[in-house]
Amino acid sequence: MALLEVDRVGKRFGGLAALDEVSLKVEQGEIYGLIGPNGAGKTTLFNCMTGLYGVSGGAVRLDGRAVHNRAPHEVVRQGFARTFQNIRLFPNMSALENVMVGRHVRSRAGVLGAVLRGARTRAEEAAIRQRAQELLHFVGLERKGRALAGHLAYGEQRRLEIARALATEPKLLALDEPVAGMNPSERRQMAEFFLKLRDSGVTLLLIEHDVKLVMGVCDRVAVLDYGRKIAEGTPDAVQRDPAVIAAYLGSET
Amino acid sequence: MPIVNYLRARPRLALVLVAVLLAALPFLVGAGLGKSWVRVLDFALLYVMLALGLNIVVGYAGLLDLGYVAFYALGAYLYAWLASPHFGLHLPFWAVLPLGALLAGVFGVLLGAPTLRLRGDYLAIVTLGFGEIIRIFMNNLNAPVNITNGPQGMNLIDPIALGGFALSKTHQIFGFSVSNAHLYYYLFLAFVLLVMFVALRLQDSRIGRAWAAIREDELAASAMGIDTRNVKLLAFAMGATFGGLAGGLFAAFQGFISPESFGLMESIMILCMIVLGGMGHIPGVILGAVLLTVLPEALRYVGDLQRAVLGHVAVDPADLRMLLFGCALILMMLYRPEGLWPSRQRKRELHAEDEVAAHESASLYDARG
Numbered sequence: 119m120a121l122l123e124v125d126r127v128g129k130r131f132g133g134l135a136a137l138d139e140v141s142l143k144v145e146q147g148e149i150y151g152l153i154g155p156n157g158a159g160k161t162t163l164f165n166c167m168t169g170l171y172g173v174s175g176g177a178v179r180l181d182g183r184a185v186h187n188r189a190p191h192e193v194v195r196q197g198f199a200r201t202f203q204n205i206r207l208f209p210n211m212s213a214l215e216n217v218m219v220g221r222h223v224r225s226r227a228g229v230l231g232a233v234l235r236g237a238r239t240r241a242e243e244a245a246i247r248q249r250a251q252e253l254l255h256f257v258g259l260e261r262k263g264r265a266l267a268g269h270l271a272y273g274e275q276r277r278l279e280i281a282r283a284l285a286t287e288p289k290l291l292a293l294d295e296p297v298a299g300m301n302p303s304e305r306r307q308m309a310e311f312f313l314k315l316r317d318s319g320v321t322l323l324l325i326e327h328d329v330k331l332v333m334g335v336c337d338r339v340a341v342l343d344y345g346r347k348i349a350e351g352t353p354d355a356v357q358r359d360p361a362v363i364a365a366y367l368g369s370e371t
Numbered sequence: 372m373p374i375v376n377y378l379r380a381r382p383r384l385a386l387v388l389v390a391v392l393l394a395a396l397p398f399l400v401g402a403g404l405g406k407s408w409v410r411v412l413d414f415a416l417l418y419v420m421l422a423l424g425l426n427i428v429v430g431y432a433g434l435l436d437l438g439y440v441a442f443y444a445l446g447a448y449l450y451a452w453l454a455s456p457h458f459g460l461h462l463p464f465w466a467v468l469p470l471g472a473l474l475a476g477v478f479g480v481l482l483g484a485p486t487l488r489l490r491g492d493y494l495a496i497v498t499l500g501f502g503e504i505i506r507i508f509m510n511n512l513n514a515p516v517n518i519t520n521g522p523q524g525m526n527l528i529d530p531i532a533l534g535g536f537a538l539s540k541t542h543q544i545f546g547f548s549v550s551n552a553h554l555y556y557y558l559f560l561a562f563v564l565l566v567m568f569v570a571l572r573l574q575d576s577r578i579g580r581a582w583a584a585i586r587e588d589e590l591a592a593s594a595m596g597i598d599t600r601n602v603k604l605l606a607f608a609m610g611a612t613f614g615g616l617a618g619g620l621f622a623a624f625q626g627f628i629s630p631e632s633f634g635l636m637e638s639i640m641i642l643c644m645i646v647l648g649g650m651g652h653i654p655g656v657i658l659g660a661v662l663l664t665v666l667p668e669a670l671r672y673v674g675d676l677q678r679a680v681l682g683h684v685a686v687d688p689a690d691l692r693m694l695l696f697g698c699a700l701i702l703m704m705l706y707r708p709e710g711l712w713p714s715r716q717r718k719r720e721l722h723a724e725d726e727v728a729a730h731e732s733a734s735l736y737d738a739r740g
Contacts (some may be wrong), residue, residue: 160618168594193594202594208587210716211580219584223596224578232576233569239576246577266719284597 119182121146121321122198122290127176127186129159129345138163138345139176144290149312149322151336151353153329155365158342160283161203164294168200168304169193175362177331180290195223199288201279203325209268213259213278216267217250220285253281257311273304277311284320291315292323297331311337331358341365379522396545397556408668409552413624415664416559417617421652422644422660423566424613429642430651431579432606433586435495437638438482438502440610444509444633445478446471446618448519454529457520464531468619475615476608483607487600490589502638510630525631531558531623539626555624562620566613570653573609582606643696647703649710651717667692 120143129137137159144150152160165171167178169190178186185193193326199220208216225246231239254260257277262270267278276296283291296312297305305328312335316322326332332339333353340350349356356362378385401409423440449471453462482501486494513521518525530551532537538554574577581602584592593599622628640663648659674688703710709717 153720170590170594189598190593191596191598199596200594202591206588206591208591210587211583212716215580215583218591219580219597220595221582222577222668227577229573229578229609232578233572233576235572235576243576266716279539282595 120144121181122323123177123179123182124163124167125177127163127166127178128174129162129171133136136345137166139216140342140345140347141176142347142350143342144321144323145292145338146289146321147316147319148337149316149324149335151332152323152342153327153332153339154342155262159345160342161294162343162345164200164292164325167193168198168292181315191223194286194288197287197289198292199283199286199290200292201276201283201294202345203298205275205279207267207275207279207282210266213254213267213270214247214250214263216278216282217253217285218246220253220282221246221249223286233358250281250285253284254278256284273300276300276308280315282317288320290321290323292325294325295327296324297326297328305331382721387630393560394557397553401550401553406550406552409556411665411668413552413555413559416563416659417557417621417624418641418644418664419563419660420559420566420613420620421641421659422648422656423563423570424610424617425641426610426645426653426656427570427573427613428606428610429645429654431574431580431586432603432699434603434606435491436498436607436610437495437642438498438500438505438608439614439636439641440633440635440637441482441502441505442475442614442727443618443621443637444505444630445475447622447628448509448525448613448618449474449615450619450622451525451528452518454623455525456527457525461529464529464533464619464623468616471619472612472615475618476612477553477607479607479614480604480609482580482611483604487603494549499638502633502635506630506633509633518632522630524627526627527723528622528626531555531620531624538623555654559620559624562616566616567653567657574651578602578605584614622717643700647700647710647718649713652710652712652714655712655714657712659710662694662711663696670695 122142122144124140124142126139126141127137128135128139131216140159140163142150152163153186154160161170166186167187168171169185169192173186176186177184180193180196180198183196185196185198201343206222208219211219225242227239227242251263254263257280258272259281261276262274267275272279280291280293280296297308300308312322312324324332324336336353338351339353339356341348341356341359341362348361348365349359351359378388386724397409397412400412421439421443424442425436428434428436428439450467453460453467453470454464455461482498486497489497509519510522512518513523530537532538536542538558539551541548541550542554543549581592581597584595584597585599585602589599621632643662645656645657646659648657648661649655670688670692673691674684677684677686
């Protein structure tokens with residue numbers, strides 16, 4: 119069974135069909151790329167999968183369990199985390215606190231626990247802090263833990279957002295244009311980082327404009343155009359697909 | 372300051388000094404400024420409680436609540452209903468105070484539920500309306516069945532008493548004559564410490580982080596697995612609970628309540644305390660509450676001063692009060708938007724440019740050197 123199964127998902131905004139029966143399957147342990155021209159519906163599909171939008175039709179299943187039309191926090195609990203195209207950190211919290219927030223869904227201290235601060239709450243809090251520090255280390259921000267997230271450099275913010283998402287212990291991590299605005303050497307670093315992430319056991323779903331990067335790291339790629347999937351397969355095959363070439367370069371007819 | 376540094380190195384000594392000072396304060400104030408000032412102290416403590424409660428909603432979770440006084444009113448009225456001749460009930464305070472806090476907490480959720488989708492200005496307007504609704508209800512629920520005694524308010528509310536020891540009387544303790552204002556001071560101080568403790572613990576916990584995340588970016592918070600609905604309702608409930616508690620104490624202390632005490636100006640005043648002191652920072656909020664309770668009282672002397680100098684009162688001190696408040700708030704927003712005593716973090720976020728500039732000039736200096 120595929121880890122993520124998107125089954126004929128449709129999304130309409132009034133009369134406009136932003137997604138038209140899009141289906142895809144992401145297998146455990148792969149890096150799956152989602153590309154397409156501007157306005158093709160990539161981010162809309164992300165939002166439908168992660169609970170920010172309801173779907174107008176179809177289903178999204180993670181590990182066989184439906185996650186469409188669920189509140190975002192329930193989707194996260196199922197093991198599906200994401201980052202945003204325009205970074206959405208908690209700018210006035212420290213980098214460490216940002217990651218600690220990500221542990222919310224995997225911890226349970228309530229008001230009473232917080233006020234009484236018994237042994238269990240203290241242990242949980244220590245575990246949250248330690249895990250957050252490990253994740254900062256993992257993304258190379260171990261020395262920035264106390265800096266405010268909003269004061270970090272752009273590339274650092276991107277990586278912090280990934281660390282925060284990883285803190286929720288996702289089976290599947292969806293990254294929305296993670297290298298946008300980065301220079302070529304930063305992009306190379308990020309590509310290596312994605313491979314390292316995959317090797318650590320997280321399945322990746324990547325929206326990206328940088329075709330070179332997608333072709334370099336992705337195991338499989340799907341191409342969206344006008345809300346429909348026009349191609350799917352290995353990077354090589356997709357690159358040669360006439361429909362894809364037409365979508366990107368325009369066709370002669 | 373050398374003294375501050377000296378004490379910072381000896382936290383235990385500092386704690387003892389603060390405790391002694393707080394314990395002696397009503398006697399010092401009573402001897403130095405007169406008995407009426409001990410009552411001002413009592414009110415300052417009540418407002419500290421209210422400000423700490425509202426700080427959870429506004430400072431931690433970032434939900435602008437302009438109807439906070441409604442919870443204060445609910446706590447006060449519940450106390451009056453259950454411990455006054457109005458219904459002939461005289462339950463003890465230890466039963467009524469928690470009930471009042473609970474009732475206010477429930478209303479906090481009731482108010483929170485329909486406003487979950489609102490933010491900023493819209494939330495402020497709805498909560499403002501809620502505050503007014505409660506006040507108008509209290510004002511009009513004297514017919515056909517007299518529940519609140521309308522604008523006349525409710526009278527002869529039982530004071531807080533444990534066994535035969537009523538806080539409303541003057542007692543002789545170890546040869547000291549201790550008035551009711553003094554006794555309430557210690558009671559309120561105990562509750563303030565309790566509220567402070569709870570607020571501090573919450574701030575520094577999983578729940579506190581979730582509130583902060585919602586304040587920063589609600590969408591991102593929900594995408595990080597925070598159930599924004601429950602966490603926001605929890606903020607409303609916690610804040611309201613403290614408001615209800617303060618309300619009950621207020622009713623017992625005054626012995627009389629009327630809808631007049633729970634107007635919109637009260638809500639705004641409590642909000643001002645938070646903003647002035649330093650939103651989200653407990654010491655700052657306490658400072659703000661004390662300042663805004665004590666300063667208006669001090670302004671009363673301006674009337675006496677005018678009489679002494681001019682022979683008559685040219686400007687009513689009550690008018691002056693509003694003028695000075697307005698000016699103070701404008702000046703604060705211009706020069707110290709983070710409040711008088713902000714948390715280190717908030718100071719950093721509002722003065723990031725200074726930090727960067729200092730950093731740059733430092734590196735320039737290195738380059739020159």
